Amino acid sequence: MQDAERIYKLWDDALGKRDLEASLSLYADDASIESPLVQHLMNTSDGVVQGKDNLRAFIGRVFQTNPAQRKRFRKGFFTDGRVVTWEYPRQTPEGDQMELVEVMEIENGLIKRHRVYWGWYALNVLRTSHPK
Numbered sequence: 001m002q003d004a005e006r007i008y009k010l011w012d013d014a015l016g017k018r019d020l021e022a023s024l025s026l027y028a029d030d031a032s033i034e035s036p037l038v039q040h041l042m043n044t045s046d047g048v049v050q051g052k053d054n055l056r057a058f059i060g061r062v063f064q065t066n067p068a069q070r071k072r073f074r075k076g077f078f079t080d081g082r083v084v085t086w087e088y089p090r091q092t093p094e095g096d097q098m099e100l101v102e103v104m105e106i107e108n109g110l111i112k113r114h115r116v117y118w119g120w121y122a123l124n125v126l127r128t129s130h131p132k
Helices: 003-017 020-024 036-042 052-065 120-128
Strands: 027-034 048-050 083-088 100-107 110-118
Touching: 003 020, 003 083, 003 100, 020 052, 027 052, 036 048, 036 052, 036 110, 036 120, 048 052, 110 120
Parallel strands: 027 110
Antiparallel strands: 027 048, 083 100, 100 110
16 A cells, blocks of 8 residues: 555544544654644644644644534545645535545655645634634
8 A cells, every 4th residue: 555545544544533643653753734723723823733742732632622513524535656635525425524625745654744725614613613
């Protein structure tokens, strides 16, 4: 199995189980995550988290505060072997979910850079939710 497919499957599995250690094992020590959720959950002016310790704090908060609209319906991924991308579309067979696009740059079998792009429905959920 190629690194992109392996990360696509294992990352979703860790997300579904809210398994912090499993998710962190997929990231390089100096990896980054960039998302509007960083600013929202970590109360920072920046939307980027850098390094494993900071990733641990951020991903832990994500798993604790996932709203009901954060589901995991998706239909596959695209990759060039170095970057893997997939969409969580707003419309699903079971109704609306937060629509996101995940982009992960992979180096040496690990996520080096992770960017999450949000759609209008997801941003509205973010605006109305409060971190716990």
